[in-house]
Amino acid sequence: MLNFFKNVFKKGELRRRIIFTLGMLFVFRLGAAITIPSINADALTAGATNTGILGIMNMLGGGMLERFSIFSLGVSPYITASIIIELLSMDVIPVLAQWQKEGNTGKKKKDKVTRYVTLILAAVQGGSLTYAYDNMYNILNSSSVWTYAYVIVVMMAGSMLAMWIGDQITQKGIGNGTSLLIFTGIVSSLPANFISTFNSLVAFDKGTQTMVLGILWYVLFVIVYLAIIIFVVFNEGAVRKIPIMYATNSNTTMRTKDSTHMPIKINSSGVLPVIFASSVLAAPRTIISFMAQNNTTKTIDSILNYQEPVGFCLYLVMIVLFAFFYSNLQIDSHKISEDLKKNGGAIPGVRTGLDTEKFISTVLNRVTVVGSIFLVIIAAIPIMTPVIWSQTSNAALTLGGTGLIIITGVALETTKQIKTLITRKEYHGYIRK
DSSP states (O other), rough: OHHHHHHHHHSHHHHHHHHHHHHHHHHHHHHTTSSTTTBBBGGGGGGGGHHHHHHHHHHTTTTTHHHBBBBTTTTTHHHHOOOOOOOOEEEEEEEHHHHSTTTHHHHHHHHHHHHHHHHHHHHHHHHHHHHHHHHHOOBBSSOOOHHHHHHHHHHHHHHHHHHHHHHHHHHHHHSSSHHHHHHHHHHHHHHHHHHHHHHHHHOTSSHHHHHHHHHHHHHHHHHHHHHHHHHHHHHOOOOOEEEEEEEEEEEEEEEEEOOOOEEETTTTTHHHHHHHHHHHHHHHHHHHHHHHOOHHHHHHHHOOOOOOOOHHHHHHHHHHHHHHHHHHHHHHHHHHHHHHHHHEEEOOOOTHHHHHHHHHHHHHHHHHHHHHHHHHHHHHHHHHHHHHHHHGSGGGGEEEEEEHHHHOOOOOHHHHHHHHHHEEEEEEHHHHH
16 A cells, blocks of 8 residues: 555656646635525525535535535536437437447537537526525525526536536546535535544443443444445456457468457446436426425425335335346447447357357346445445444435445556556656667
8 A cells, every 4th residue: 555655646747647637626625615696595504405416406506506616516417418418319410320330420410519518407407506596595695686696607607617627637637527526515515424434433421331332332333334334345346258259260260369358347237326316206206395384295305205204215225227228228239249249359169249248148137136236235324224233314315325435446447547657657668779
């Protein structure tokens, strides 16, 4: 570990990239702490964003929505726009599908369209959130049209600036810009979560025995937290390797090249199934919360609440369905089969073409079963914890869940990126010699 950090700061270019990345992240977190002018910060309560889809957005932003900062939307509009464009590129819109095949040129065109869609989504989300919060908590100092327009424009500008910061980190920093912004947002809230958990478990005014018992509960909480991180790291790094053999024709003989493998991650869909499932259930509940309460709205809210038995089962089923959907969306077995056939590659014991496609699809679905079970366990932990472990009822959502998958995945990916940059510099130095 010490050698790793030593190598990181020993390389001039890598050191500059890391300093640039840290500088950009500092600017992002600085903006996240600044509340939008014309917003009454005292009217924003801590419980305003703890539930529903607003709670998910607030968690991904590290509390930025709770403070209604200039970066309150964060990169959420950009992520949503990227997903929409990717889905439409799957032969839904012919132009986007054509750009998909044009390589770098097509990618630049898609990125430009994605930015326009991001701007539109930022305007829609900013306007909806401002209207909803003003109706519920009277957060605007003045409810005039100009004040609404001003706040929405600031939120749009903040979202576009966050997207630009992410792009700069990707190009001039250590990569994974958008993921690092989400990572820093979640990590920034961890100290407050641990302090809150400590205060809820440890009572200094109820006697020595109660205090010692509370400290022991807190130590157990930290151990369980670390165990969950180890579990997430293990599953994020687990892959199913499919062997690939390449062959070339030379006159009348055939020579076999060195074999390689195609890795398929157990959790190839990442954290998106959990976020999608949470959003699908939370969006109607958020809309209902703005409506007049009656027996019908209360029943619907109870059914969609994943902390209730029915909602909990729906939540887990939707995670599994989204895991299969997104895994098959990310890994196109037909395209992989065609590419292997064009490049003279084959899976040992499997015929090229349709048989290869079926084999890859079967392996992917079997692996996704394990991956979806992993996501279900991680998603269920913060919901089941207060039922099994009543001492954590005030801080259950800090234990496990979506945030841990995101920060662990981003940390592992960033570490790989840094190691790649170190190795690349070492090869360059060797070549110069």
